[in-house]
Amino acid sequence: MGEISDRIYVCPRCFEVEAQAGKCPRDGAELVRCEPGSTDDPCRKPLMDRQGRVLTRAPRWWLQHTMRQLMLTLERRSASNKD
Numbered sequence: 846m847g848e849i850s851d852r853i854y855v856c857p858r859c860f861e862v863e864a865q866a867g868k869c870p871r872d873g874a875e876l877v878r879c880e881p882g883s884t885d886d887p888c889r890k891p892l893m894d895r896q897g898r899v900l901t902r903a904p905r906w907w908l909q910h911t912m913r914q915l916m917l918t919l920e921r922r923s924a925s926n927k928d
Contacts, residue, residue, distance in 0.1 A: 852880050857911055881906045892916065894923040 854876035855862050856869035863869070863876055881904065882888045892900040892908065900919050901908065908916035 851882065852878060855879050855907070855910075877910050879906055879910050892919050892923070 856874050857877050858874045859871050861869050861871050888905040
């Protein structure tokens with residue numbers, strides 16, 4: 846039996862998931878190392894505003910690795926709209 850890892854490697858183009866670093870077998874892009882966290886980790890949830898509306902469909906761990914600036918902008922906007 847293989848060991849279960851909390852680390853995966855995702856292709857930023859086609860979202861192919863691999864267990865090891867390297868190039869995507871589908872399109873040759875360099876895989877992005879991601880750590881999605883444990884099952885109950887909040888980073889697995891999408892960004893949501895204070896009213897519970899989903900701002901993105903992607904989970905936080907993916908946004909942190911691929912669109913960090915977008916994630917930070919959406920979080921700031923959500924925080925400023927809390928009033």
